[in-house]
Amino acid sequence: MLxxxxxxxxxxxxxxxxxQAIKKLSLILPExxxxxxxxxxxxxxxxxxxxxxxxxxxxxxxxxxxGEDITFVPExxxxxxxxxLFQDPLLGTAPHMTIEENLTLAYLRASSGNKxxxxxxxxxxxxxxxxxxxxxxxxxxxxxxxPVGLLSGGQRQALTLLMATMVRPKILLLDEHxxxxxxATAEKVLAQxxxxxxEQQITCLMVTxxxxxxxxxxxxxxxxxxxxxxxxxxxxxxxxxxxxxxLELFRKNVGEGLDNDRILLSGxx
Amino acid sequence: MAGFFTVSIIQSxxxxxxxxxxVALALFVSYTTLNIADLSTDGCFxxxxxxxxxxxxxxxxxxxxxxxxxxxxxxxxxxxxxxxxLGVESILAGIIVNxxxxxxxxxxxxxxxxxxxxxxxxxxxxxxxxxxxxxxxxSWYKLFVVLIIVLxxxxxxxxxxxxxxxxxxxxxxxxPSMVRASSINPAFTITAGLMLSNSFTALSGAVLAQYxxxxxxNYGTGMVTIALASLIIGESLIGRGSMLTRILGVIFGSCLxxxxxxxxxxxxxxxxxxxxxxxxxxxxxxxxxxxxxxxALYRQxxxxxxxxxxxx
Numbered sequence: 001m002l003x004x005x006x007x008x009x010x011x012x013x014x015x016x017x018x019x020q021a022i023k024k025l026s027l028i029l030p031e032x033x034x035x036x037x038x039x040x041x042x043x044x045x046x047x048x049x050x051x052x053x054x055x056x057x058x059x060x061x062x063x064x065x066x067g068e069d070i071t072f073v074p075e076x077x078x079x080x081x082x083x084x085l086f087q088d089p090l091l092g093t094a095p096h097m098t099i100e101e102n103l104t105l106a107y108l109r110a111s112s113g114n115k116x117x118x119x120x121x122x123x124x125x126x127x128x129x130x131x132x133x134x135x136x137x138x139x140x141x142x143x144x145x146x147p148v149g150l151l152s153g154g155q156r157q158a159l160t161l162l163m164a165t166m167v168r169p170k171i172l173l174l175d176e177h178x179x180x181x182x183x184a185t186a187e188k189v190l191a192q193x194x195x196x197x198x199e200q201q202i203t204c205l206m207v208t209x210x211x212x213x214x215x216x217x218x219x220x221x222x223x224x225x226x227x228x229x230x231x232x233x234x235x236x237x238x239x240x241x242x243x244x245x246x247l248e249l250f251r252k253n254v255g256e257g258l259d260n261d262r263i264l265l266s267g268x269x
Numbered sequence: 270m271a272g273f274f275t276v277s278i279i280q281s282x283x284x285x286x287x288x289x290x291x292v293a294l295a296l297f298v299s300y301t302t303l304n305i306a307d308l309s310t311d312g313c314f315x316x317x318x319x320x321x322x323x324x325x326x327x328x329x330x331x332x333x334x335x336x337x338x339x340x341x342x343x344x345x346x347x348x349x350x351x352x353x354x355l356g357v358e359s360i361l362a363g364i365i366v367n368x369x370x371x372x373x374x375x376x377x378x379x380x381x382x383x384x385x386x387x388x389x390x391x392x393x394x395x396x397x398x399x400x401x402x403x404x405x406x407x408s409w410y411k412l413f414v415v416l417i418i419v420l421x422x423x424x425x426x427x428x429x430x431x432x433x434x435x436x437x438x439x440x441x442x443x444x445p446s447m448v449r450a451s452s453i454n455p456a457f458t459i460t461a462g463l464m465l466s467n468s469f470t471a472l473s474g475a476v477l478a479q480y481x482x483x484x485x486x487n488y489g490t491g492m493v494t495i496a497l498a499s500l501i502i503g504e505s506l507i508g509r510g511s512m513l514t515r516i517l518g519v520i521f522g523s524c525l526x527x528x529x530x531x532x533x534x535x536x537x538x539x540x541x542x543x544x545x546x547x548x549x550x551x552x553x554x555x556x557x558x559x560x561x562x563x564x565a566l567y568r569q570x571x572x573x574x575x576x577x578x579x580x581x
Contacts, residue, residue: 093447105451
């Protein structure tokens with residue numbers, strides 16, 4: 001379970017560029033919840049993710065993961081149990097290392113952390129990697145000895161997803177992780193995401209700019225604006241929600257229309 | 270060719286190639302893997318040389334190697350500490366440590382700029398005594414010793430780079446943003462990597478001290494460029510394949526570099542200009558991959574032009 005208790009963060013305080021990216025943000029995400037997040041540019045979606053991963057320490061508030069206060073735990077210590085995928089597929093894997101080496105690193109780190117520095121991959125682990133790659137259905141299982149730099153963006157993102165979930169994370173953060181992929185590949189990676197999250201019952205937050213997707217995936221939808229959560233729907237209310245209804249809800253709660261072209265355009269199809 | 274290159278020239282080129290290959294392997298860790306140009310290499314090499322010479326002189330040739338490696342580990346730790354804990358630029362950290370090491374090296378040698386260990390027993394004299402009488406070993410014992418050392422280091426390094434810590438170090442140099450999002454602490458992996466690489470550099474110095482039966486404060490001068498040339502020759506000839514293949518490629522590159530130097534000496538280039546010759550070889554070796562791609566592009570353009578001409 002993830003808890004954010006009135007978390008705030010201001011960038012460049014005391015300068016002309018001062019920007020309060022998140023304001024007294026509170027969120028409780030129970031175990032196994034899969035929430036999608038939409039919001040205009042600069043709404044604080046990525047800032048919220050970076051606050052959770054510890055990319056920076058927040059100015060105010062408290063962050064708890066599974067009851068443990070992680071507000072001031074350094075990033076590299078938290079990331080052992082937080083999976084984080086970015087929009088840029090190049091960010092999550094090491095290009096000059098092979099697929100197998102990338103998987104090995106992710107697997108060993110998540111399963112043993114900083115203990116067992118000299119551990120190596122075993123034959124049975126390799127078997128596991130092979131099976132996991134096979135489920136991606138991208139032919140990667142036969143290319144385990146190839147450097148990751150040779151893969152396409154979609155393949156790299158699928159691999160990153162696998163690396164993040166090979167050992168079940170306490171929370172998985174997906175920051176528009178399919179936005180930079182071509183539609184067919186994005187579809188594939190999304191289906192894979194849904195499958196893995198469901199199978200392992202991973203607590204998950206997913207930022208998307210696609211409103212249909214925001215309503216179709218997961219069990220909860222959160223709308224953000226100017227560093228705040230402006231709508232949070234789940235259950236019956238969400239089941240009956242349409243894209244137009246979502247826009248209407250946004251207008252009602254914020255007082256003005258949503259200003260993200262990408263989001264608005266995605267509502268058309 | 271046989272007349273031009275005598276057996277003893279080939280032999281000594283191989284011997285020196287293997288000894289200096291340890292520095293090339295150090296740069297393989299710091300430069301190729303961690304993406305850090307460690308400019309403390311020169312000083313660290315002399316440090317290993319000085320510590321190795323002094324401990325050998327006291328009658329412990331084996332211990333000398335480990336003492337030198339220990340000194341290298343400390344030197345690497347200081348360089349890494351400046352970078353990761355005090356926010357000093359990596360290049361600057363290397364230069365600072367290199368400067369400090371000059372004084373330390375003089376101190377290690379008892380406030381003298383050189384030490385002779387002609388009378389002390391070394392790994393080479395021990396091997397000579399052990400292998401005496403075995404046919405064909407007569408003059409090859411030196412190569413035998415350095416080969417064992419460099420291959421042991423190479424194999425251990427290949428193993429290490431596939432352990433979790435080794436993979437973490439490789440990822441640190443390969444994709445910093447991935448490292449940030451995974452549970453790797455870059456301050457730790459950089460420290461571990463530089464401690465390892467500097468231990469190799471110092472080991473190389475210690476072996477050279479026993480090989481030359483002396484240590485001089487200038488032995489390390491230009492070492493980083495020479496090692497970089499060996500590394501780049503090795504990587505451009507054998508840059509792909511498994512970790513062990515690449516490491517063997519680096520060792521091969523170092524031997525090849527020594528052949529080039531031997532060749533230059535055979536062409537009666539005076540010994541004083543050897544550093545200049547080294548610099549030229551280094552410049553060629555480093556620019557070679559770039560020039561190769563330029564030439565390929567030029568050819569492609571020429572062919573395209575010709576094809577254009579035919580169509581007219």
